[in-house]
Structure formats: structure tokens, C-alpha cells
Amino acid sequence: MRPIGWSEVIITALIKVAGYSAIIFVTLIFTFLLREGAPTLFEVPLEALAQTRWYPIEDYYGILPLIGGSLIVTFGAALFAVPLGIATAVYIAEIAPRWAREILKPLVEILGGLPSVMLGFIGILIIVPFVREALDIPTGLTAFTGALILGGMAIPTIVSVSEDALDAVPKTYRDASLAMGATPWQTIWRVTLPAARSGVLTGVMLGVGRAIGETMTVMMVTGNAPVLPTGLRSLFSPVRTMTATIAAEMGEVANGSVHYHVLFFIGIVLFLISLIVNLTAASVVFKQRKRSERILS
Amino acid sequence: MDKTLKLGTSSTAKRRVQRLGYGLMTLAALVTVLPIVLIVVHIYSQGLPAISWEFLTAFPSDGMRAGGILPALVGTIWLTIGTAIVSVPLGIGAAVYLAEYAADNRWTRAIRIAIINLAGIPSVVYGLFGLGLFVLFLQFGTSIIAGSLTLAIMTLPVIISTTEEALRAVPNSFRVVSISLGGTQWQTIRRIVLPQALPGMLTGVILGLERAAGETAPILFTVAAFFLPRLPSSIFDSTMALPYHLFVISTQVPGMPVKIQYGTAVVLLSFVLGMNIIATIIRSRARARRQW
Numbered sequence: 001m002r003p004i005g006w007s008e009v010i011i012t013a014l015i016k017v018a019g020y021s022a023i024i025f026v027t028l029i030f031t032f033l034l035r036e037g038a039p040t041l042f043e044v045p046l047e048a049l050a051q052t053r054w055y056p057i058e059d060y061y062g063i064l065p066l067i068g069g070s071l072i073v074t075f076g077a078a079l080f081a082v083p084l085g086i087a088t089a090v091y092i093a094e095i096a097p098r099w100a101r102e103i104l105k106p107l108v109e110i111l112g113g114l115p116s117v118m119l120g121f122i123g124i125l126i127i128v129p130f131v132r133e134a135l136d137i138p139t140g141l142t143a144f145t146g147a148l149i150l151g152g153m154a155i156p157t158i159v160s161v162s163e164d165a166l167d168a169v170p171k172t173y174r175d176a177s178l179a180m181g182a183t184p185w186q187t188i189w190r191v192t193l194p195a196a197r198s199g200v201l202t203g204v205m206l207g208v209g210r211a212i213g214e215t216m217t218v219m220m221v222t223g224n225a226p227v228l229p230t231g232l233r234s235l236f237s238p239v240r241t242m243t244a245t246i247a248a249e250m251g252e253v254a255n256g257s258v259h260y261h262v263l264f265f266i267g268i269v270l271f272l273i274s275l276i277v278n279l280t281a282a283s284v285v286f287k288q289r290k291r292s293e294r295i296l297s
Numbered sequence: 298m299d300k301t302l303k304l305g306t307s308s309t310a311k312r313r314v315q316r317l318g319y320g321l322m323t324l325a326a327l328v329t330v331l332p333i334v335l336i337v338v339h340i341y342s343q344g345l346p347a348i349s350w351e352f353l354t355a356f357p358s359d360g361m362r363a364g365g366i367l368p369a370l371v372g373t374i375w376l377t378i379g380t381a382i383v384s385v386p387l388g389i390g391a392a393v394y395l396a397e398y399a400a401d402n403r404w405t406r407a408i409r410i411a412i413i414n415l416a417g418i419p420s421v422v423y424g425l426f427g428l429g430l431f432v433l434f435l436q437f438g439t440s441i442i443a444g445s446l447t448l449a450i451m452t453l454p455v456i457i458s459t460t461e462e463a464l465r466a467v468p469n470s471f472r473v474v475s476i477s478l479g480g481t482q483w484q485t486i487r488r489i490v491l492p493q494a495l496p497g498m499l500t501g502v503i504l505g506l507e508r509a510a511g512e513t514a515p516i517l518f519t520v521a522a523f524f525l526p527r528l529p530s531s532i533f534d535s536t537m538a539l540p541y542h543l544f545v546i547s548t549q550v551p552g553m554p555v556k557i558q559y560g561t562a563v564v565l566l567s568f569v570l571g572m573n574i575i576a577t578i579i580r581s582r583a584r585a586r587r588q589w
Contacts (some may be wrong), residue, residue: 216514
């Protein structure tokens with residue numbers, strides 16, 4: 001082996017730094033969110049944050065309606081993104097003939113790449129009026145409209161992760177099931193899908209997690225009224241999510257004001273939600289790897 | 298399948314359930330993809346008539362209600378290049394570390410968890426972070442450099458994970474041969490592994506940048522300007538950008554002609570789809586040519 005020169009040492013060090021950059025960035029992001037958001041806790045008492053009225057001009061900083069708005073839109077999105085996403089993944093991985101797969105996969109990928117602002121634009125021009133007329137409600141700018149589009153945006157994540165999970169199920173499982181006389185459908189429903197369930201669940205979590213964090217589309221089509229959702233009926237009235245509040249109001253607040261700190265505080269809440277969702281998803285992935293390693297060793 | 302043993306349920310019932318199940322899955326797939334096709338076709342059919350040389354090369358006028366989108370288009374190109382300059386070397390470096398150097402220990406697992414988390418952080422939170430760190434703390438102001446850095450960090454996980462996958466796909470025997478001929482680890486990576494993994498890496502880089510080019514929330518408070526009568530002249534200038542411009546003209550400007558809105562959407566969509574198609578072509582050509 002050749003002697004290792006200085007350039008090799010330097011490059012190896014740089015690569016190592018790059019390798020650790022992800023940890024550095026996550027830490028930086030959390031640090032700066034805290035730096036700008038933590039002052040909230042000294043300026044606004046927690047009871048005031050846990051109120052149902054968001055009206056910053058008069059110093060009402062109740063973030064419950066915003067959390068409720070995010071939850072109801074995300075719930076609505078999950079309601080049809082989850083079954084549609086899983087079913088599409090099953091179709092692509094197990095049923096579709098080769099040519100259909102070659103068409104479907106890039107299309108789903110395109111959906112994942114469509115800018116959210118463009119879906120919001122289509123939402124305003126087409127889906128909002130459609131929802132208003134189809135459901136005969138006073139405005140089409142509702143949580144339901146947001147959920148409809150967000151669901152679409154969550155589908156690509158659900159499909160691609162679930163599809164990988166289904167592909168990873170050993171062929172022998174299917175062969176054994178078919179040999180026992182099960183129909184292909186029974187094999188999918190009772191063997192393949194259950195075998196892939198942790199991967200499918202990861203996909204669902206990541207997809208739904210993405211929906212909570214979506215900003216532009218929601219801001220454009222949900223009407224932006226900070227009203228606490230009280231039940232399923234609230235799906236069909238305007239709401240305001242956490243993300244939309246930050247995006248809509250950050251441009252107009254003075255740096256360092258209470259309102260500014262509260263918006264960063266909402267950012268911390270969003271950061272923590274995504275942290276929990278992703279850590280859980282990651283632990284599923286790692287656990288799975290450990291299990292397969294154990295079986296193989 | 299017709300000659301299966303009849304266990305439990307009768308075979309006609311089984312066959313009915315089979316057909317129903319397959320039918321439902323097929324229907325779901327159709328329901329998923331049909332809207333995508335409709336949206337793309339709709340935007341092109343409505344927006345293409347608005348596209349002209351003037352539309353692409355003129356400034357907006359009459360409070361955005363006339364003229365073109367030049368500053369937004371130029372801004373998005375600058376932002377994409379700025380993002381690439383930061384995220385491509387960093388992302389590839391990180392992927393090389395993970396695929397070629399890192400031991401399977403606690404630290405490596407921490408890096409992977411950090412990457413998964415970066416990928417999941419909402420885009421508007423990236424915007425807050427960019428505002429806090431780049432715009433205010435480092436005093437870059439709302440500028441191309443602040444926006445590019447924010448977008449770059451957001452793009453990093455996509456580039457790292459696709460690049461790592463491409464590196465791992467290169468058979469280990471390639472590395473063994475190079476090392477046994479006296480190459481150092483870095484020589485092996487640079488001359489053997491990276492060239493072999495290039496198409497896969499390019500695909501990942503392009504898909505990552507595609508996302509960056511279409512994002513609005515991270516640039517809201519870090520770079521985007523509502524309207525500027527001139528093009529940016531340095532990386533410390535703010536700029537208009539296509540996605541933000543589409544947001545502005547579809548929500549903030551009353552009496553906006555639909556034609557210009559669709560025209561802007563077509564340009565943004567073409568930017569994104571163009572990158573997507575290039576990535577797909579690179580991938581499929583590399584797959585066809587691969588010898589291992």
C-alpha cells in the first residue's frame with residue numbers, strides 16, 4: 001500500500017466533518033429555535049398559551065386553535081391518504097403488470113415533487129369552488145379542502161416506503177401461501193401485507209408527519225380562521241394551522257417582539273412533533289434491521 | 298390458480314373475493330395517479346398560451362397584472378445554483394463517509410437519526426431557522442446567500458440518502474481490487490467508486506435540487522421579495538423567486554389575470570418536471586449500461 005499523503009489525511013478529515021454535518025445542523029436548528037422561541041415562556045404565561053383565542057394584535061396568544069387546526073387537517077388527510085397510499089403500494093408491488101408499474105412509479109414520484117405552492121394554486125382555482133358547490137357550504141376554504149390536497153401530498157411517501165417494505169418480503173412466503181391453496185389475493189391480504197406491516201406503518205407515519213408540516217398549500221386553501229375545531233363538523237369550516245400561522249404572520253412582526261417569540265415557539269412545537277414522529281419511525285427501521293440480522297446470523 | 302385445493306371457503310367465493318380485492322387495489326392506484334395527470338395537463342393547456350419570449354424576459358408591470366416573470370425566474374435559478382454549491386459537496390461528502398468510512402457504531406447511528414430528522418422537519422421551520430441563524434445572527438439580511446444556505450440544509454438529507462444508496466450499489470470487489478493494487482482508500486473512492494456511482498448520485502442531486510427549486514416556505518423570510526424592479530447583483534441581495542411569485546399572484550394581488558397565473562405555474566412546473574425527467578433519463582440509461 002502506498003504511503004498515505006497529507007492530501008489524503010485532509011480529505012479524509014473533510015469527509016468525516018461532512019459525515020457529522022447532519023448532527024451539527026439538527027443541533028443548530030434546535031438551538032436557534034430555542035434562542036428565538038424560549039423567551040416566550042417569560043413573556044406569555046403558559047395558561048395564556050393554552051387558551052382558545054389567537055389574536056396577537058390584542059395580545060391573545062392562545063395556540064390551541066392552531067394546534068387543533070393542524071390536527072384536524074392532518075387527520076382529514078390521513079383519512080384517505082392512508083388507505084389510498086397503501087392500496088396503491090400493494091397494486092404497484094404485487095399486482096401491476098410490468099408496464100403499468102413503469103408508468104405508475106414515475107407518476108407517483110412526480111406527485112411527490114410538485115411544489116406545494118402549485119397545488120395550493122390549483123386548490124384555489126379548482127378545488128375550493130368545487131368543494132363549495134359539491135357540499136353546498138358558504139365557503140370552499142375549509143379544513144376538508146386542505147386535507148384533500150395534503151392527503152395527495154402524503155401519498156407518495158406512503159407509497160414508496162410501503163412498496164419497499166412489500167418488496168422486501170421474501171418470495172418464499174408468497175410461494176408457501178400459494179402452494180397451500182390460497183388465492184393471490186388471500187396471499188396479499190393475509191401473508192405479504194402483515195409481513196410488511198412495520199415498513200408500511202413507517203411509511204404511514206412519515207407521510208402523515210409530512211402532512212403536519214405542510215405550509216403553503218394549507219395557508220392558501222384552508223381559510224386561515226383561527227377557530228378551535230370542536231368536532232368532525234369543523235372539517236367543513238375554515239381553520240388555521242400552526243404552519244400557516246408562522247408563514248402568514250412572520251413577515252409582519254417586529255424582530256424580538258412577543259408575537260415574534262411566540263411564532264418561534266410554535267416552530268419549536270412543530271420541530272418537536274416531527275422529532276417524535278421521525279424518531280419513532282427510525283426506531284422501527286433500526287429494530288427491523290436488528291431482527292433481520294439476527295435471523296441471518 | 299384454478300386447480301388449487303379447496304380448503305375452507307368454496308372456490309367461487311374465493312374467486313369473487315379475489316376479483317373484488319384486485320379491483321379495489323387497481324381502482325385505488327387509478328384514483329391516486331389520475332389527478333396528477335389531470336393537474337399537469339390542465340396547467341399546460343391553460344398556461345402554455347401565456348408563454349412568450351416577452352413573458353420570460355420582461356419585468357412584471359402594472360402591479361404584476363401585466364408583463365413577465367424575468368426577475369422571479371432569474372432568482373430561482375440563482376437560488377438553485379446557490380443551493381447546489383453548498384449541498385452537493387456536503388451531501389456527497391456525508392454519503393461517502395457513511396458508505397465508505399463509518400463503522401457501524403453508536404455515532405453512525407446518531408448520524409442516521411439526525412438525517413432522518415432533518416428530512417422530516419417542516420419546511421416553514423427551516424424558514425424560521427434560516428431567519429434566526431443566517432438573516433439575523435450572521436447578519437446576512439434577507440439575501441440569496443441566506444436563502445441558499447437554508448435550502449441547502451433542507452436538501453441535504455435527500456442528497457445524502459440517494460448518494461449513499463448509489464455508493465453502496467457498487468460491488469465490493471471493485472474496492473478490493475483497487476486496494477490490492479496499492480491504491481489508498483481515497484484513491485479507490487475517487488477513481489473507482491465515485492465514477493461507478495455517478496449516475497445514481499446525479500439522480501439524487503437533481504431530485505434534491507428539484508425540491509429546493511419548488512419550495513416557498515423556507516425562502517419566505519430568508520430571501521424572497523414581493524417585487525423588485527431590478528435583478529439581484531450580489532449574493533447579499535434579496536430576490537424574487539418563482540414559487541413565491543406564484544403564491545403572491547394567486548393570493549395577494551386582487552384582479553390578477555388568470556392567464557399570467559397559469560403562465561407562471563407552467564414555468565415553475567416545467568422547471569421542476571424538467572429536472573425530474575433528466576433525473577429519470579440518467580437513471581434508466583445508467584441501469585441499461587451497467588455491467589454489474
